[in-house]
Amino acid sequence: MQSTLTSALASQPQQTSRARKLQLLGILSGFTAGAWLGAAEAPTKLVSIGVSPLVISLIMVVGVFLARWSVPALILGTSSIRADVRRAPHLIIWAILAGCLWAVANTMTIFAIRDVGLSIAFPLWNSNSLLGILWGFLFFNELRQAGLRRWLGVLGGALVMCVGAALLAIASSSAAPVAHSYRGVWAALGAGVLWGTMYIPYRKAYLTGMNPLSFVTFFTFGELGMMSALAVSYLGLAPLWRQLQSARDVLFWLMLGGFIWVIGDLFQQYAAKYVGISRGIPLSNTNQLWGLLWGTLVFGELHGRGHSIYAQVIGGSLLMMAGVAAIAFSSATTSEQTRWKQAAHRESQRYNIAADYVEASMDGRQSASEAKPSRTAIDWLLVAAATAIFIYFGATARLPQIQLNWPAALALSAASLALLVLCGLTLHRTTRFH
Amino acid sequence: MPNETAPRQSTLACILTDIHFWVPLGVLIAGLLLLRSLS
Numbered sequence A: 001m002q003s004t005l006t007s008a009l010a011s012q013p014q015q016t017s018r019a020r021k022l023q024l025l026g027i028l029s030g031f032t033a034g035a036w037l038g039a040a041e042a043p044t045k046l047v048s049i050g051v052s053p054l055v056i057s058l059i060m061v062v063g064v065f066l067a068r069w070s071v072p073a074l075i076l077g078t079s080s081i082r083a084d085v086r087r088a089p090h091l092i093i094w095a096i097l098a099g100c101l102w103a104v105a106n107t108m109t110i111f112a113i114r115d116v117g118l119s120i121a122f123p124l125w126n127s128n129s130l131l132g133i134l135w136g137f138l139f140f141n142e143l144r145q146a147g148l149r150r151w152l153g154v155l156g157g158a159l160v161m162c163v164g165a166a167l168l169a170i171a172s173s174s175a176a177p178v179a180h181s182y183r184g185v186w187a188a189l190g191a192g193v194l195w196g197t198m199y200i201p202y203r204k205a206y207l208t209g210m211n212p213l214s215f216v217t218f219f220t221f222g223e224l225g226m227m228s229a230l231a232v233s234y235l236g237l238a239p240l241w242r243q244l245q246s247a248r249d250v251l252f253w254l255m256l257g258g259f260i261w262v263i264g265d266l267f268q269q270y271a272a273k274y275v276g277i278s279r280g281i282p283l284s285n286t287n288q289l290w291g292l293l294w295g296t297l298v299f300g301e302l303h304g305r306g307h308s309i310y311a312q313v314i315g316g317s318l319l320m321m322a323g324v325a326a327i328a329f330s331s332a333t334t335s336e337q338t339r340w341k342q343a344a345h346r347e348s349q350r351y352n353i354a355a356d357y358v359e360a361s362m363d364g365r366q367s368a369s370e371a372k373p374s375r376t377a378i379d380w381l382l383v384a385a386a387t388a389i390f391i392y393f394g395a396t397a398r399l400p401q402i403q404l405n406w407p408a409a410l411a412l413s414a415a416s417l418a419l420l421v422l423c424g425l426t427l428h429r430t431t432r433f434h
Numbered sequence B: 001m002p003n004e005t006a007p008r009q010s011t012l013a014c015i016l017t018d019i020h021f022w023v024p025l026g027v028l029i030a031g032l033l034l035l036r037s038l039s
Helices: A002-039 A041-045 A053-075 A078-087 A091-116 A118-125 A128-140 A147-172 A181-208 A212-235 A237-246 A248-275 A277-284 A287-298 A307-328 A334-350 A355-362 A377-396 A406-431 B011-016 B019-038
Strands: none
Touching (some): A002 A248, A041 A287, A053 A078, A053 A248, A053 A377, A078 A212, A078 A377, A091 A181, A091 B019, A128 A147, A128 A181, A128 A334, A128 B019, A287 A406
């Protein structure tokens, strides 16, 4: 009894240090997600053709689908994905559900931008972080016993970020709001609610022990299925095919945008896993800041605009950074993490999942019963097929005739790559991508 | 280890009685209806 107590006391600082490491990893993942989700907008800016936004969205989702199968196969191997699914098969339903929610939300943003402009639409759907905080608190014990300081840090930080996002969106929007304003506002709010709710399946999967790399492979079936259904039902099969044919020259850029988006989303998944959705969503919402950097520095979007616009951009960026800092410094306390573990225990009991698997996964390590991930011929085949498809479309792509600030593009690409390497290595060293 | 002593519900029953399933599903259906009314 005494020796058990002694070993428990001895392991406590070790556990606290591990928990702190995972929190920092989650915060770093959130920042990296923001950079890559923002960079995903860059290839789409190269495309200025007269095809329906639904078609653009569908082609991006095809790029997403290819990336969601090839990247996990390359990092861990499909054997690891199969093992995860055997342990928690019920989560496939949540993954598909989350993919459907994403597709509907993404379509709504197209309507929102068309009807009220980006300046009103973006802050409205960015309110998804506030809904994420609510769902995290209600369903997954997030921010329980967190104390007033952390509540203020997370909620206050998310609110400050929303104000900052509004300022940035107003500054970056060139078009004045057009007709059907109520319809646009409803569409933007709807997108925010759908995206905020999409994080329920994310958090459920990671509390249950599923690896983010496994979750996204099934998520993408919902994403591609729903997006295809929406495109066919809104446009019709024949017009959809004609538009795809006419967009042949730019398919590569749109698919590349989808690929880059997946990199960002993978880090977003790790952020949701290690800091929870209440902190992970606002951190990855910094993508707006990165999108603005790409737009202004590389594509010269605000060139020649008045001083007040620049003041709005600087003010909005500072507010967003202040909000991010407030959230980053409000990491979960030991007592809050105990409540997360209670939520994980509830899931393992409900779905009869081995407790050691759930516990090991929450701790970012492999459980004793898990086989070491290994790659097979199928994985290399998946990677080769995805690469071949990208090379084919790359070879047929047309170079856009557009003025770019290449030094700025290289600097931003280098910064995003540096974050990718730093976060990827940290994830590998700390969790081996678990 | 999984709890093997208590009588267990089937996985389907667990899913259908899980609020984490109904909330996203309800939001998805509402979203599809909203999308239909917007277009």
